[in-house]
Amino acid sequence: MKKTMSLLAVGALSISLLAGCGGGEESSGGDQVKIEFFHHKREGMETIDKLIAKFEEENPNIDVEQSSPPEPSTVLRTRVSKSDIPDIIGVGGDVTYSDLANAGVFTDVTEDKSLENIQPAYVQMLKDVSGLEEVFAIPYVANAVGVIYNKAIFAELGLEVPKTWDEFISVAEKVKEAGKTPFFHTYKDAWTTLPAFNALAANTQGDDFYSELNKGNILAEERYKEAAEKLLQLSEYGHKNQQGVGYNDGNTAFANGESAMYLQGIWALPEIKKANPDIELGVFPFPATNNPDETKVISGVDLILGVAASSKHPEEAKKFVEFLMEEENAKQYIDEQNAFSAIQGITQDDPTVDDLKASFESGSLTDFPDHYIPTGVMPEKTLQSLVINKDVDEFLTKLQADWEKVQDRK
Structure with a gap:
C-alpha cells in the first residue's frame, strides 16, 4: 500500500532501454540457471520458500532466489531506474503495477492462456488501474479487508x-x-x-x-x-x-x-x-x-506475477510462474496465507473467512481506492x-x- 517516488521521476523507460539489462545470472556451466523472484509479500516468505524448494526439486537446473526487502516498492523502483530488474516481479495490483506496466518493464501477457483461468474481475482491475487494455502480469492472489x-x-x-x-x-x-x-x-x-x-x-x-x-x-x-x-x-x-x-x-x-x-x-x-x-x-x-x-x-489483486521484459531467462521465469499457478501450489499458498486465489475454481475453505464468502460468490466486491x-x-x-x-x-x-x-x- 505504500507509495513512493514515480518511475517518471527517474527517467523515461522503455523496452528497448531495458532489453538485455538486469534479470537472473548467466549460467557459468551452461546448465544451471538462476532467476530472481522479487515480491512484496514478506509475511508469505516461508510459504514461498516451500514452493521454491518443491519447484527446484522438480527442476534441478533452475535456482530461484527469493527477494522481499522492507519498503519493497522503493527498492524495486530504484532497481528499475538502474536497469537492475528481477526476472519475476510480484507486487499488488496498484500504482506500482501501473507505473511498471506503463514503463514497459513487464512482458505482455494479454494473449497468455493462463489469463483464461483468472477471475475476470481481477484482470479488469489491472486494466483499470493502469489505464491500458493490455495486461502485463497474471493476477495470482486476491486479498480482502474486513x-x-x-x-x-x-x-x-x-x-x-x-x-x-x-x-x-x-x-x-x-x-x-x-x-x-x-x-x-x-x-x-x-x-x-x-x-x-x-x-x-x-x-x-x-x-x-x-x-x-x-x-x-x-x-x-x-x-x-x-x-x-x-x-x-x-x-x-x-x-x-x-x-x-x-x-x-x-x-x-x-x-x-x-x-x-x-x-x-x-x-x-x-x-x-x-x-x-x-x-x-x-x-x-x-x-x-x-x-x-x-x-x-x-478485494484487490494482492500479488501479481509478472515476467520482466529484460529477463535473460524468460522461459525459466515463465516456467516458475506456471508452477505457482498449478492448483496444488496455488491452494497451498492461499491456505497458508489465509488469502483468496485469483484463479477460478480454487476456493478458500478456512472457516475464519466464512462471513466473506457470500460477498465473493455474489460479486459484491470493489477495489482498493488507494x-x-x-x-x-x-x-x-x-x-x-x-x-x-x-x-x-x-x-x-x-x-x-x-x-x-x-x-x-x-
Whole structure:
C-alpha cells in the first residue's frame, strides 16, 4: 500500500532501454540457471520458500532466489531506474503495477492462456488501474479487508455480527461499556490507517468517482468526507497510545485478546494465528453504511506475477510462474496465507473467512481506492495526521491539494 517516488521521476523507460539489462545470472556451466523472484509479500516468505524448494526439486537446473526487502516498492523502483530488474516481479495490483506496466518493464501477457483461468474481475482491475487494455502480469492472489473479530469476546458479551454502520458503533459501545477495548489501532505505522479508510471510502465515494477521475476530475475533498469522519469516529474506540504501537505489535496484542476487533486485511490472519494458535477468529464485511444490501467487500489483486521484459531467462521465469499457478501450489499458498486465489475454481475453505464468502460468490466486491491514488500523494501520512489532529477539513484539503499537484505534473 505504500507509495513512493514515480518511475517518471527517474527517467523515461522503455523496452528497448531495458532489453538485455538486469534479470537472473548467466549460467557459468551452461546448465544451471538462476532467476530472481522479487515480491512484496514478506509475511508469505516461508510459504514461498516451500514452493521454491518443491519447484527446484522438480527442476534441478533452475535456482530461484527469493527477494522481499522492507519498503519493497522503493527498492524495486530504484532497481528499475538502474536497469537492475528481477526476472519475476510480484507486487499488488496498484500504482506500482501501473507505473511498471506503463514503463514497459513487464512482458505482455494479454494473449497468455493462463489469463483464461483468472477471475475476470481481477484482470479488469489491472486494466483499470493502469489505464491500458493490455495486461502485463497474471493476477495470482486476491486479498480482502474486513473487520477481524475475536469470537470468544463476542460470545462472552452476547454480541452479534453488525450489518450496518449504526450496529457497528453499537457493538463498539457495548464492548467499551464492558470494560474492554473495541479496536486495537496501530497508527505508529501510517499505512495501517488505509485498510479501514479503503473500506469506508469505497462504499461512500460514489459510483462515478473513478469515471470522473478518468476525466481529470479529482473529487477527494468532496467525496472522502464521510469516510474521514467515520474513520475518526472509529479511532475514538481504541486503546491508549494508539500512535505508539505498530502493526507487528498490534497483531500480537489482538492475538492476546487485548481488543474485540481489529481493522486489518486478511493478510494479518496468519500472523495473529502464529501469535496465538488457539484464538477463535472471524472476519465480517466492513459495515461502512446503513445499507447492508449495498455493502461491498474491498478485494484487490494482492500479488501479481509478472515476467520482466529484460529477463535473460524468460522461459525459466515463465516456467516458475506456471508452477505457482498449478492448483496444488496455488491452494497451498492461499491456505497458508489465509488469502483468496485469483484463479477460478480454487476456493478458500478456512472457516475464519466464512462471513466473506457470500460477498465473493455474489460479486459484491470493489477495489482498493488507494490503488488509484497516484505515487507521491501518500494518503497514509495524511490519514495518520488525521487520527492525531482530528481535523477532517485539514485532511481533505491537503489530500486534494497533493493529488492535484501530482496530477498537474503528468
